[in-house]
Amino acid sequence: MEQKPLPQKTLTVEVLDHLERLALVDFRTLEGVQRLEKAIQFADQLHAVNTQGVEPMDSVLEDRCLYLREDNITEGNCTEDLLCNARETVEEYFIAPPGNIPLPKLNERDTFLQVSE
Amino acid sequence: LKWKLSFQISAALKEGQVSPTELCQRCLSLIKATKFLNAYITVAEETALKQAEESEERYKRGQILGDLDGVPVAIKDNFSTAGIETTCASNMLKGYIPPYNATVVQKLLDQGAVLLGKTNLDEFAMGSGSTDGIFGPVRNPWSYSRQYREKCVQNTQTENEDSNWLITGGSSGGSAAAVSSFTCFTALGSDTGGSTRNPAALCGVVGLKPTYGLISRHGLIPLVNSMDVPGILTRCVDDAAIVLGVLAGHDPKDSTTVQDPFKPFELPSFIDASKLCIGIPKEYHAPGLSSETLALWSKAADLFENAGARVKEVSLPHTQYSIICYHVLCTAEVASNMARFDGLEYGHRSSMDKSTEVMYAATRREGFNDVVRGRILSGNYFLLKQNYENYFIKAQKVRRLIANDFVNVFNGGIDVLLTPTTLRDTIPYVEFIKEDNRTRSAQDDIFTQAANMAGLPAITVPTAVSERGLPIGLQFIGRAFREQQLLTVAKWFEKQVQFPMIQLQGMMDHGHIVSLHQKSASLS
Numbered sequence: 001m002e003q004k005p006l007p008q009k010t011l012t013v014e015v016l017d018h019l020e021r022l023a024l025v026d027f028r029t030l031e032g033v034q035r036l037e038k039a040i041q042f043a044d045q046l047h048a049v050n051t052q053g054v055e056p057m058d059s060v061l062e063d064r065c066l067y068l069r070e071d072n073i074t075e076g077n078c079t080e081d082l083l084c085n086a087r088e089t090v091e092e093y094f095i096a097p098p099g100n101i102p103l104p105k106l107n108e109r110d111t112f113l114q115v116s117e
Numbered sequence: 118l119k120w121k122l123s124f125q126i127s128a129a130l131k132e133g134q135v136s137p138t139e140l141c142q143r144c145l146s147l148i149k150a151t152k153f154l155n156a157y158i159t160v161a162e163e164t165a166l167k168q169a170e171e172s173e174e175r176y177k178r179g180q181i182l183g184d185l186d187g188v189p190v191a192i193k194d195n196f197s198t199a200g201i202e203t204t205c206a207s208n209m210l211k212g213y214i215p216p217y218n219a220t221v222v223q224k225l226l227d228q229g230a231v232l233l234g235k236t237n238l239d240e241f242a243m244g245s246g247s248t249d250g251i252f253g254p255v256r257n258p259w260s261y262s263r264q265y266r267e268k269c270v271q272n273t274q275t276e277n278e279d280s281n282w283l284i285t286g287g288s289s290g291g292s293a294a295a296v297s298s299f300t301c302f303t304a305l306g307s308d309t310g311g312s313t314r315n316p317a318a319l320c321g322v323v324g325l326k327p328t329y330g331l332i333s334r335h336g337l338i339p340l341v342n343s344m345d346v347p348g349i350l351t352r353c354v355d356d357a358a359i360v361l362g363v364l365a366g367h368d369p370k371d372s373t374t375v376q377d378p379f380k381p382f383e384l385p386s387f388i389d390a391s392k393l394c395i396g397i398p399k400e401y402h403a404p405g406l407s408s409e410t411l412a413l414w415s416k417a418a419d420l421f422e423n424a425g426a427r428v429k430e431v432s433l434p435h436t437q438y439s440i441i442c443y444h445v446l447c448t449a450e451v452a453s454n455m456a457r458f459d460g461l462e463y464g465h466r467s468s469m470d471k472s473t474e475v476m477y478a479a480t481r482r483e484g485f486n487d488v489v490r491g492r493i494l495s496g497n498y499f500l501l502k503q504n505y506e507n508y509f510i511k512a513q514k515v516r517r518l519i520a521n522d523f524v525n526v527f528n529g530g531i532d533v534l535l536t537p538t539t540l541r542d543t544i545p546y547v548e549f550i551k552e553d554n555r556t557r558s559a560q561d562d563i564f565t566q567a568a569n570m571a572g573l574p575a576i577t578v579p580t581a582v583s584e585r586g587l588p589i590g591l592q593f594i595g596r597a598f599r600e601q602q603l604l605t606v607a608k609w610f611e612k613q614v615q616f617p618m619i620q621l622q623g624m625m626d627h628g629h630i631v632s633l634h635q636k637s638a639s640l641s
Contacts, residue, residue: 060572
């Protein structure tokens, strides 16, 4: 395989912060960042392929009609079945902790994310 | 228990030589005796015995449901099973009991199959060793075979040690080990990059990845929606055809299954190989391919040639990029798929409840292992607005080139491609874990991944036992929805190579091995 040495990208703190919020996974250890950098480097090999004029492929079934079923109710009345796998429910509701509170900033984060360890 | 599904076991059941209950009990006790393999996460003893009893009634009344009635099967633990815990070998789903059956599970049960239990895997099927799940690694039954043990004694000094045990490959390693150690007659796996074919090859069984869109994915907990397919593991090609016949066909609950009617087929017993055109992709001479596997591969090509088939070298120039392409598409789809695990509706939920966001983040940190978290992050990175075109769309373009390579080859008159399934035979666990999951997956899926990119059917057939006494499989890749042709070629090949049966008698119940394993099993 053609191995073009590509300039290694360094991940900025802003990007890392953004990613953590999107993924809702914290990974801010040296190891986690290194793993991500390696993954990006690995993916960069794709740029050796000439894809000029090539359409992206979403699905191998792109040349077929997507099956749409009739818009009729075929299932239901399974509220109890569905609720019984949730840890916290009240009546017919799933319960979430208070919303609209963004994740704390980086410097405050360690204090709360490490607690449950 | 060593009987094959086709003809042998269904005939035995029909003739009353063995009853479904008896068969189920024998399998259950063998599962107990081979517990140290760690092939099963959950053994559904009670429901299995009940299903066997019901099957027995049907046999008595002469009203059996199909060829699989009373036949013990196992299911990879990423297929939803109503009333039976489904974990994906992850803390995230530990204790999760699905309220419904995956379509493939339901189809097996509708045929009267007896569901013995759920098999072990890499967490969320992300891996190629079956070593990265919360229930610990799966051990390859061949570690305890006469074939391997005898070579070990000749070659090494470590016979009395337990460190020599081998990995099954993955991620459907539990299913492969279950079929290989005779605890069930067929097992379901899943195949996104090779997860059915890889462990099948390393455990010396048949592994079929059907065409994308032929078998329903409803109830299969998704990894990469555009590539996942349920896989079939059996002891011979005929068995794979039988199970395929049961599972294939349109499912209203999965819009990606095609609506063309599927007609179950039986494979002919006499096969004429002389009209075939077999393609040998030259790019599959990859670095790291063992000389033994290479030799076996060219011997296999000779077999076809000697039988009068045309054997042609072909080129799939973009296949070498399939692993890199897969890395981007897989992580991107994983990032989106794994968003469903938020602790609210099912699965693990962290006790941290300062805010919804805090609960989400803590739940996901506690619930996923490093590999899963790493893939979620990479995927999110490739999907960032500033990277989307450069990575995600770029990979989708490369995917088309990879798929087009196959179209060109098949348009050029090739019926079936013949390739290795893996670089070499299996390796000891201690060797395997020296590299990280991403590196391993990149090495191990190298021959299998491209078929998923293109959605093509592929099957690995156990071919020979290596110098170390371990199985090597070769792979056939066919045209989309041409399973009948693919399996016919595979059956012809299977008949030529006469792969030896694994010899486990007296090895597994060898006093010191079992006690050693009981110790390590109770530790994990």
